[in-house]
Amino acid sequence: MGLLEEEPRRLHSGQSRCPYCGLLQDRVVTLEQDWVLLEPDMFPLAHTVPAEHRWIELSDGRVAVYGVGPPDPYQRCRIEHRLACSAQPLPDLWPWLTTLRGENARRAERQAAPEVPELPEQWPDVG
Numbered sequence: 054m055g056l057l058e059e060e061p062r063r064l065h066s067g068q069s070r071c072p073y074c075g076l077l078q079d080r081v082v083t084l085e086q087d088w089v090l091l092e093p094d095m096f097p098l099a100h101t102v103p104a105e106h107r108w109i110e111l112s113d114g115r116v117a118v119y120g121v122g123p124p125d126p127y128q129r130c131r132i133e134h135r136l137a138c139s140a141q142p143l144p145d146l147w148p149w150l151t152t153l154r155g156e157n158a159r160r161a162e163r164q165a166a167p168e169v170p171e172l173p174e175q176w177p178d179v180g
């Protein structure tokens with residue numbers, strides 16, 4: 054209370070700083086009238102990016118996720134900054150691969166586990 058309210062420092066229009074790493078990211082409107090924070094100046098070939106993470110720029114400047122295989126091998130797309138952010142954990146890019154890794158982790162664990170000889174069950178003497 055009684056503190057002077059400081060005007061938040063205006064950044065270049067359409068950009069904001071990542072709260073995790075401090076680098077600039079582009080704020081772009083999506084088809085759903087939402088915002089997405091994209092990596093600036095990065096336009097990878099769409100087919101090299103997992104389908105759910107391909108943001109294609111539309112003619113009006115908005116972006117949309119392009120979930121199907123791009124028919125044009127030279128189609129470029131954009132990616133979210135969080136995928137490139139060094140201060141955030143990488144999300145699950147390839148779900149089937151993550152499943153496979155989990156499966157392999159369990160297999161490796163089983164293989165590494167020392168062989169425990171099964172103890173014969175101790176039956177109380179009957180009779």
Ligand SMILES: [Zn+2]
Binds near residue numbers: 138
């Ligand atoms: Zn960041």
